[in-house]
Amino acid sequence: MLERAQAILSRQPKIVLCEYDTPVQRLPRVEALLGADHIYVKRDDLNGVGPGGNKVRALEYLLARAEADNADVVIASGQMNSNLCTLAAAACCKRGLRCILVHNNPESARQEGNMILNQLLGVERIFIGEKPESERNQFVAELVGKIRREGGTPFVIENGATTPLGAIGYAHLPVELVRQPAHTEIQRLFVPGGNGGLAAGVIFGNMILGYPYHIHVITVENTIPVLSKTLEDLWTNMARLLDVNEMPNTSAMTFHGDYRGDGWAISTPQSDAAIYVLAQMEGIFLEKVYTSKTYWGMADLLQKNKWPGACLVHSGGFGSLFSQFA
Ligand SMILES: *Cc1c(COP(=O)(O)O)cnc(C)c1O
DSSP states (O other), rough: OHHHHHHTTTTSOOOOOOOOOEEEEHHHHOOOOOSSOOOOEEEEEGSSTTOTTHHHHHHHHHHHHHTTTTTTEEEEETTTTOOOHHHHHHHHHHHHHHEEEEEETTTTTTOOOOOHHHHTTTOOEOOOOOOOHHHHHHHHHHHHHHHHHHOOOOEEEOGGSSHHHHHHHHHHHHHHHTTSSGGOOOOOOEEEEEESSHHHHOOOOOHHHTSSSSSEEEEEEHHHHHHHHHHHHHHHHHHHHTTTTOOOOGGGEEEEOTOOSSTTTTHHHEEEEEEHHHHHHHSSSOOOHHHHHHHHHHHHHHHHOSSSSSEEEEOOHHHHHHHHHH
């Protein structure tokens, strides 16, 4: 199954940005706290690019496409503290690619968190003012037109890297995990469901491995029906890109909508408290938007169900932490 999964994932070209398997660590003090056995964290926040974390795996596929298309500039867009923007910038630096970040915030915004990292990375930044995402996309489309007219070849990272190609990056996570020593104790993976790229990828990877894990998706952004529809669309297109005739079996996954609070980037008292718990008990930093809600969801479910063999996928966001507590 492992060889088959690896063969499937090699059907699309990728560049190597994560040069090693991300660590799997056991959390003994959290085990004692929650009364559940064998709790692990897969440290995708330590993947070796910039502040680390989610979207670096997606960028391995997206930048491979950019390079294959001979792009001479990569454009990423998002809010000024977007983790994607910083990771795209860091990855472009590593590959020697020019990078432009488009932020829908005012230029005068205070420099904090990821913005400081973007400044150190030296990439070009355009602030278009407080605008909705649709207007930001419109701005990017016009920028692309202008660069093309001037003879350039831009590559746009769309939808926060949540595209079928980008989601293939995250299908590597379970495939990597089954080669790591701790995997024999792990039965359940807990992942955040934001735009859905990470969850879609992990679930797809679990499928091509023959379902070694049950995947728990903690929604942090959209409602379960909206997220489920996004995932189905992603799987359909991932299957096409990888020439697979299979869709994930829904019995190998559970969606949890109770930890989202009032939506994206609005933390809850429990998720805020979780940041202190994991820092003070294990020396691991979570942030407010994704990882603390996911950890709190896992902790609450383990406290209630005492499932052994849980593993949190730590999706990073370290840079944004410094804007959240500033
Ligand atoms: C973007 C992001 C996620 C969510 O990933 P999606 O693919 O959008 O669901 C999770 N964690 C961090 C730190 C992120 O930056």
